[in-house]
Amino acid sequence: xxxxxxxxxxxxxxxxxxxxxxxxxxxxxxxxxxxxxxxxxxxxxxxxxxxxxxxxxxxxxxxxxxxxxxxxxxxxxxxxxxxxxxxxxxxxxxxxxxxxxxxxxxxxxxxxxxxxxxxxxxxxxxxxxxxxxxxxxxxxxxxxxxxxxxxxxxxxxxxxxxxxxxxxxxxxxxxxxxxxxxxxxxxxxxxxxxxx
Numbered sequence: 001x002x003x004x005x006x007x008x009x010x011x012x013x014x015x016x017x018x019x020x021x022x023x024x025x026x027x028x029x030x031x032x033x034x035x036x037x038x039x040x041x042x043x044x045x046x047x048x049x050x051x052x053x054x055x056x057x058x059x060x061x062x063x064x065x066x067x068x069x070x071x072x073x074x075x076x077x078x079x080x081x082x083x084x085x086x087x088x089x090x091x092x093x094x095x096x097x098x099x100x101x102x103x104x105x106x107x108x109x110x111x112x113x114x115x116x117x118x119x120x121x122x123x124x125x126x127x128x129x130x131x132x133x134x135x136x137x138x139x140x141x142x143x144x145x146x147x148x149x150x151x152x153x154x155x156x157x158x159x160x161x162x163x164x165x166x167x168x169x170x171x172x173x174x175x176x177x178x179x180x181x182x183x184x185x186x187x188x189x190x191x192x193x194x195x196x
Contacts, residue, residue, distance in 0.1 A: 025096065027083055028103045041085050049085070051078040101127065131155035136163030143169025150175045 014022045041049075055073035062068055086092060097103070104123035107115040121144070128147045129139065135158035139145075151173045152158050161173070 028097075028099075028105075029082065030102070031082060033085075037089065038085075041088060045085070045088050048088075049080050052081060053077075054079050131158055132162050132167065135159040135161070136165075138166050139171075140166055140168050143171070145169055145171045146173070148172070148174040 016022055054077045056075050056077045057070050057073055058075040058077075059067060059069045060074065100123070104120045105115045106117065106120050110117050113119075125144045125146065128145045131147065131152065131154075132139070132145065134155060137158075145167075147158075151161070
């Protein structure tokens with residue numbers, strides 16, 4: 001979910017009449033709260049949190065008794081958003097991050113053009129390719145790439161593994177029981193193989 005990080009909380013997808021984003025930054029909902037803070041909100045401030053109206057397409061039963069999902073919203077859902085508690089915080093910090101490095105939402109079913117399992121897989125693959133390229137590796141072709149978090153969780157410690165090496169895709173770098181990193185490597189000496 002993408003809310004706006006400003007004094008006014010807004011539903012994601014805020015655009016003007018020409019389809020341009022109204023705000024240059026958004027809230028990707030990676031929040032860190034103390035349990036004491038959240039307990040205080042529940043005990044003392046929950047009643048001050050406002051409800052947001054969300055118009056939804058709610059599956060229903062037709063006049064002839066058949067279940068269907070309407071084409072247009074037919075109901076209202078009252079929602080409270082986690083970022084509405086920001087106003088009660090005594091300490092508040094915002095981190096600006098690159099979307100392609102930190103955010104790939106999964107909101108839609110397989111086959112959807114965006115925010116689907118396939119787009120998330122592609123985004124993760126592109127992130128891992130960037131890590132390998134930054135560490136000095138090169139790819140010979142197109143395809144998927146995955147780095148096990150046991151090898152690197154954010155691009156660290158890859159230089160000694162991939163620098164000056166050429167990789168064919170698909171590629172999966174992982175740690176085996178004997179400590180070697182596996183994947184598919186061309187012109188390398190470590191016997192890497194593909195797992196994707």
